[in-house]
Amino acid sequence: MSEQQFNLDTVDHARTTPDTDLPWAELGLKENEFEDIKKILGRRPTAAELAMYSVMWSEHCSYKSSKVHLKQFGAKVTDEMKKDLMVGIGENAGVTDIGNGWAVTFKIESHNHPSYVEPYQGAATGVGGIVRDIISMGARPVAVMDPLRFGAIDHPDTQRVVHGVVAGVGGYGNSLGLPNIGGEVEFDACYQANPLVNALAVGVMRHEDIRLANASGVGNKVILFGARTGGDGIGGASVLASESFDDAKPSKRPAVQVGDPFAEKVLIECCLELFKDSVVEGIQDLGAAGISCATSELASNGDGGMHVDLTKVLLRDSTLTPGEILMSESQERMMAVVTPANMARFEEIMDKWDVEYSVLGEVTDSGRLVIEWDGEIIVDVDPKTVAHDGPTYERPYSRPAGQDATQADRFSESAAGRDRPAGAELGKAVVELMASPNLCSKEWVTDQYDRYVQGNTALSQPDDAGVVRVDEETGLGVALATDANPRYAYLDPYEGAKASLAEAYRNVATAGARPVAVSDCLNFGSPEDPDVMWQFAEAVRGLADGCMELGVPVTGGNVSLYNQTGGQAINPTPVVAMMGVMDDVTRRTPSGWAPTEDGNAIYLLGTTADELDGSEWARLKGHLGGRPPRVDLAQEKLLGDMLVNMSRDGMIDAAHDLSQGGLAAALADACLRFGVGARIGLGEVAERDGVDEFTLLFSESQGRAVCSVPRTEEVRFKDMCTARGYAFARIGVVDAVNDALDLQGVASVPLAELREAWSGTLPKYFG
Amino acid sequence: MPRIIVDVMPKPEILDPQGKAIARELPHIGLSSFTEVRQGKRFELTVEGEVTERHLEEARRAGEELLSNPVIEDVVNVSVAED
Amino acid sequence: MAESLPSTEVPLIADLTPDVSDERLAGVRVGVVTFPGTLDDRDAARAVRIAGGTPVPLWYKDSDLQSVDAVIIPGGFSYGDYLRAGSIAAKAPMMREVHRAATADGTSGSAPLPVLGICNGFQILTEMHLLPGSMIKNDHLKFVCTDQRLRVENTETPWTAELDRGGEIVVPLKNQDGQYVADARTLRQLEEENRVVFRYVGGNPNGSRQDIAGVTNERGNVVGLMPHPEHAVEPGFGPSSSGTEEVAMRYGSDGLRLFTSLLRQIVAA
Structure with missing residues (x-):
């Protein structure tokens, strides 16, 4: 030289x-x-x-602040959970046996800070990095997903970040020939100078090709x-x-x-x-x-x-x-x-x-x-x-001083909570909710991604999970969903992390796949802040306990710390990526009813309690306090199992899980999916569950889903619910004639009005 | 109408994938003299009347604030077009 | 774990074996060219296979067409779309052969080779001047992926002979540089000579001149289009609508007819 x-x-x-x-x-x-x-x-x-x-030895490479907690993912597992795990945590990505000699590897990672500095290149190289992780396992990458979190939708800098990140994810992923099959888009002021750009890639290989x-x-x-x-x-x-x-x-x-x-x-x-x-x-x-x-x-x-x-x-x-x-x-x-x-x-x-x-x-x-x-x-x-021998820190952590006060601040006792819409106002409330930045249509984003390339995409956004075929001979394939509910996690990181896990599990099962493996991307503030460290420790404990209870192992993931500006940390954001297996992806369950389902019965599975704390409705009213909805993972497991069996046995034509925005959002989504309306009666269920109609529509109680059931299958459907002891109620019918979401006796919302509100929000801000 | 030229190039230390791909193609069409190719952008800003120092100053600002991304690009030239 | 369905179960989607079990169709060899950065080559090959033909992979560096009966230049981002979409791929050795075969004059008994350029393939064919015009960035400047409705304007090419003139098909559209442009004289000529093969209907997705989605050359053997017929060939994995019938989600398979059309035309020739 x-x-x-x-x-x-x-x-x-x-x-x-x-x-x-x-x-x-x-x-x-x-x-x-x-x-x-x-x-x-x-x-x-x-x-x-x-x-x-x-x-x-940096935090990023050595996990020096997090690894004492992450150990739980390796410890809280049973032999049963490890049965299909071919490569576990520690390698570039975990590998799961999905049968027929096929193995699948998937992983989610963050590229947060670079995406704030230079959104296009930051997001692009984030996709590139996770895809190389997948290749290095010996797999052909077959799909990507991107959970994205941005600052307030109306903040001037959000434009710059959104345009750059979405174009970067698309520009890189589209050029690789990888279908983008889903993800999330969330807007919240807590991400203003700390956008979260998480990227997931999934790859497939024959067993003998694992490297x-x-x-x-x-x-x-x-x-x-x-x-x-x-x-x-x-x-x-x-x-x-x-x-x-x-x-x-x-x-x-x-x-x-x-x-x-x-x-x-x-x-x-x-x-x-x-x-x-x-x-x-x-x-x-x-x-x-x-x-x-x-x-x-x-x-x-x-x-x-x-x-x-x-x-x-x-x-x-x-x-x-x-x-x-x-x-x-x-x-x-x-x-x-x-x-x-x-x-x-x-x-x-x-x-x-x-x-x-x-x-x-x-x-x-x-x-x-x-x-x-x-x-x-x-x-x-x-x-x-x-x-491997980098430093390990047992960072001090403690429950934040204000946590009790936060949890005591119930939505139902707030001004907005007491002034809840009723009667005909509920129709307007549904429209308002569906136009909100976090429940509106994400087509502005996802239409910039190629979802068709490779010819194996059976489901993609806006359905509950992305589904890709792995084996063209048999139709064997995988379903993937990513979920986080940072607002729940802020209110209670342990329960909130479990809720994210439950939602990802429910999404995969709703699409018709058996959930088998988890990868997580843990986005938090500074580990040197004991409050943040407590959030992290609690969230990890929640995820590890939850995975054990669901019997689904964590196969790998990534930790991103220091997501904060000055003393202000982001809401704790544990993103859970769940993978499920389907023997035949052509049996996947869409998230909305098609015109051919006219007259199908609509059933609501699960029960509703007054759980509006941390909800989308509360966000719309500027409230964040109280306790997140209670998560019962045994029930989630039961529900998931039922949804998979119902799909396999042809008992349901469509199903959509209830999460952010509750029943109102689920029904609106299901109607808007193919532009087919529904007639819904709320009274009986509200009475059964002891809640008012507003609560039934907007509460975010867990363990629920709506299903479109053909008349000929109703008996079998009800028999299965009864046999499993799972609460169910017939709440209405699919109506392909009147283009409306008709909440009978309350309000009828024309689908055209709903669609305009729902699809107009992102274009209004981003062009 | 007089025009002001603004040339923007990727910063020298930044990877230029486009230039790289072009450089590799040149030998295939029989041109082997070039050791490197970098691809930039040329903007033409038209003004009314004579080009003044104020026009040039505005063009420089346009270059810095809009036409280039200062994180990865440099404005390498702002000049009056010679027609 | 692979539990098979009970035999009484009616499968949700149709049997995927080609409806024409004609061995002569299987004898039709359709080349699919792969460049570095090509993405939809396996999809194009799958479309040929589902239509009943035999796909033949062709590598851009080679100069042997392997006596194929037709060639598809598939979609993707050859060379990353750097410089101009399709510009570098247009110079590949294999494309010299494609150019020669596509412009064969027929005097030596060789009819001009049918060529289909899809998306990036269309861009490559225009860069090679096998097709007129060019593609620039979409007018809205974004990548767009959508189920696109097209009107079939010309059924005199081997790729469209079995489609209905004036009829509609729905196939996915996905690109960044999809805005078709040409000078006024070329546009006039294309219209006068009926060389617009596909036109966008229900909204122009990228600002293309005269809603042009696809064109053909003077002899009608070379066709290029921006949308992707090869992604609408298999129920369950295609668009959620069709130009001719009510279809359920992702069951649209209008694109298949381009490929069956080609195979039958070649068998009939």
Whole structure:
């Protein structure tokens, strides 16, 4: 490297210069962490080693504040829950056996902060990152989903973020040929400077194609392939640009990572060809912490050693220092371990797809990760100390002082709660609710995503879950739903997290699939705030307990902390992604009634209590207080089981779960799905449950769903409910003649009026 | 009508996927002299009458505030079009 | 865990085996070209298969058409749509062969090859000047994915011979650069020569001139359209409406007729 502008900090040099000032604080390390590194190495780290430890020991990579809590996901499981789990937490993504020799891997991740700084590229690279996680398991990605949370819909900056994020998710995902099958869009002032961009990807593979991130087989080649390495993700000004640290002149590095979906699409096809021909022994995607992460994880999960020559890395920017190369988060790169015998075939496949690659080094059994630069050793570490032995913190947490007061502030006792609409006003209330930013049509967003590509999409937004076919021969497929209710979680993080889990479970079951696995994306404020840490601890405990009760394991996920501006944290937002299995996706249940269902009976499953705290109606009235609806997971399990069986046995033509907005939103959604009305009688059920009509319509009691039941199936339907002891009530009929949601004796809402209100909101704000 | 040209380029340190794809295609059509391609944008802003310093100043502001995304792009040229 | 349905169960959707078990249809070989960044190639191949023909994968770097009877240039983002949609793919070796075969003069006994360009494939064909005009960004500047209603204007191409002239079909539309533009003279010529094959109805989704969704060349063997007929071939996975009948959710399969039309035309020739 003739253009080298820096003095190389070698291991030998580090030994002889123990007192050199190192920028550990600027790299985000705490003093105790820096001391630990010195203890591990028995000397000061070199600049390159410091770079590696600092990124791998960051909150993002090491989960140092969260892992003491996350352990519960591994502990609260039964053998029964693990039965279909082929790869569990800890790998790039979990893998579940769905039968017929097929396996499915899925994972949800956050790309929150980058999406605030540069919404388009932040969202785009978020999609890119999660898709690479899926490829690195050996799977073909088959769909993506995106739960998005933005600030107040009428805030001037929300425009910028929404346009950028939606275009970025679409621009990247559409270019990869991955159908976008659902997600969420929420607007709440708490996300104003902290939008949440979570991205889920799902992939499928045959059992024998599962690949893991490990480097085994001494002498096997370690290869970096895909895009070239630039200064991406190092930060606008890099303290590592000068390795000698004496002339502190930070050089310019990109503040934003730019995604290249074309390069990623080529990388997908190229990797699938590598898998098909069994050319790679181990594979790892490069995401956060780039080469630092890939080399240390591959080495510590395999034979324990690796020798790499960093000068072999193909660069986009020749001024990068070794430390920067190790930290770079340039997108669209992968690392593979290949036997010498397979090298010829590997090169052939790279050439076919015009993918650049370079052999960086090989696997050793030395137990050391050794990295050289120009013949000099600049890193010599035990890879486990980098990848796995990062710090662990038991952050203090305590129930916030104001929590009791918050919970005591019941909606029903508030001014808005006492002034509840009744009679004919209820019709207007339904329209008002359906036009609200959080219940209105999300078509403005989802019409910017390709839901058709790959030809296997059986359900997508706005139905309860996205459903894709996996096996074209049998129709075997999977259903996916993502859900969070941050307002419930704010009121009670333990119960609120369970409610998110219950809703995701219910959504998947309503679509007709048997829920089998969970991935979660836990978005919270600063772990250094004991109030936030309490929210986190409670939410994790709720999810782990809930998964145990439902018998569905957590297969992986992601934690995003520090989502706060100043002292103001976002509402705790545990996003739950649930995957379900269907033997034949053509039997999926749509969320609304079709014209052909005219005269079908409409049944409401479950019972309604006065549970308006944290509800959408309360949000509309500017109220957040009280306790979230009670979650009974045994009932949810029973309901889910019934919905799956009813779908399989042809007892229902359509079904929609009740969640945000309660019965009112569920009925409106179901009518608007295909523009077919319904005649509903509320009186009997209201009397049975001891609530007024307003409460019946807008309360968000859990464990409920509406079903469209053909007349010929009513007996079987009722028999099943009776046999299972699940509350049910016939509340009306599908009416394809009068285009209205007719709440009989109360109000009749013309569908045209409802649709106009429902579909007009997002275009009104975003064009 | 006189026009003001505003040229916007991706920042040098930022990945330019479009330029990269074009650079790789050039040899395939027999052009192998170029070591790198970067693709930018050219804007033409038309004004009435003579181009004044105020016009240029407004064009510079347009470049910084709207035509470029300062996070990933630079305005590399603001000048009067030579017709 | 794969529990099979009781045998008395009536399947919710129709049997998917092709309705024409004509071995001669299976003998029709339809090439599907894949470029880096192509996305809908497997879907186009599936459409050919469901129609009863045999799809043949063609790689953009190769120069052998493998004696296919027709070629589909599928949708996607070849080369990421960088530079201009379709511009780089248009220069591929395989496309030189497609150009040659599509413009064959017939004197050596070779009829011009039927070619269908879908979405990005249409953009590639215009960049190759096999079809007139060009596509620019949608007038609303956004990617749009929607079930689109089209009127069939020309049934003299092998791809549309079995469709009803003046009839309607519904197929998905999904693109970013779908606004069809051409100079006034070209537009006039297209209309006069009846070379507009499909027109948008029920609203122009992207600002295309004269609502044009698809066009053909002078000889009628090359057809390009922005919407995706290959995504409306299989009940349960298509659009939720049809141009000809009441269909339930995702049961629309109007697009299939383009592919069956081609196969039968070739068998009949």
